[in-house]
Amino acid sequence: MREDAVVTPGDGTLTITNPFGAVTVRGLPPRVASLLRELPGTLAGKDDLVARLVAAGGTDQEIALLLVTLDRLNPILVHAVDPLLRFVPVARDAVLRPPALDQGETVRLSRFALVRRSGGELVLESPLSRHRVTLTGDAMPLLAALGRAVMVKEAPEALSRLVAAGLAYPGDAEEADPALRTWDFHDLLFHGRSRSGRHDEPFGGTFRFLRELPPEPARKPAPTGPAVHLYRPSLEDVTATDPPFTTVLESRRSVREPAAAPPTIRRLGELLYRAAGVRRVSGPASGVPYETSGRPYPGGGAMHELELYLVVGRCAGLDPGAYYYDPFAHRLIALPAGARDADAMLAQAGAAAGGLVRPDVLITITARFRRMAWKYSGMAYATTLKNVGVLYQTLYLVATAMGMAPCALGGGDADLAARAFGLDWATESSVGEFLIGEAPHGTAGP
């Protein structure tokens, strides 16, 4: 049984508490109850326990009660194939029912399975599996062979259990499954791990580093460099002159061929302020032990870990080059990016938008990953990508209302961006790209 299960005796009951809930069993004979109390952290299987009960003089009725109870506890029972593998259940509905495999059949490791170090152990996992398998050194030859194919008769028990756990497949069964065919390895892993239900890792707003690390501040320490203060529109004026919301929403389009004339620095300032400028900062407060900020777009936990960088090809009143947007002071800070990197970023972004023109302004969205990971377990990066989506839409809507040419991009070179903006890739790097120009007459805008 999982070693974190706790068996608590009550008045004629046994309650087995585990990471997925609690099971209460009533009216167990003392012999069966004492067997179950010893279970947490042990590998005793069904046959083992029945044999021990029989040896202790257990009756048929006691054996039947033991088996029914073990069925209820299946999702927390650890199954062992000695001396190779230990199958530890990691989800509420984990059940291991080894199929009868033909001895002449072959089995292959799932292409979604991975081996990694977890604590002091080597484990085999897959988003398709509700079990984590702990590997011993003896399991290595079998694992290596499973990269190709192993005949069932060579390791029948291990193979049928790996198949039961969804970590290996007989023949071409995995390739033949239309639901699995189109998944990339990393996408399925990310899907499985960034939602709850299929793993036993901590999940949600756990504040996992609360006592170890200070939270990243709401305001990123601005890079040093010449600052360009931007135009800050009056929101009252904008409200009075903006087209109606539904007109903006219904006329929003991705515009990949902007007008011949580039945007001005004043219009760029207005766009950035309306879409991404900081409106307020608060905290830390009780229950929210970190600074938060308020901006026009929502953000998971009000953490607002996203930062904006601009690569300017053409903008009236602003030199071409790379800039950091400081959303607190509403200013740009010129970065010493090499012209070659800035050019490469514009060229790649232009190609991603169909290669029709060289972009006037590329907005690169980066994330300060530590800000989210300090608070969230399992869902920090997924939340960041969702935050990119809402910022995209906010940029789209403000640009449309202003008669500019917006276009989101789905991919970019995070290494190149980190180099161009002087960032450490693992600490802060790009998670989104967005093109801005002026809308050609009649193609965009309300």
Ligand SMILES: Cc1cc2nc3c(=O)[nH]c(=O)nc-3n(C[C@H](O)[C@H](O)[C@H](O)COP(=O)(O)O)c2cc1C
């Ligand atoms: C997340 C996301 C990624 C996108 N990636 C690209 C891209 O790489 N290249 C491109 O030309 N358009 C891209 N677009 C724009 C879509 O192609 C566009 O939204 C879609 O065709 C619908 O057209 P519309 O925006 O004019 O309504 C992207 C849009 C989103 C929301």
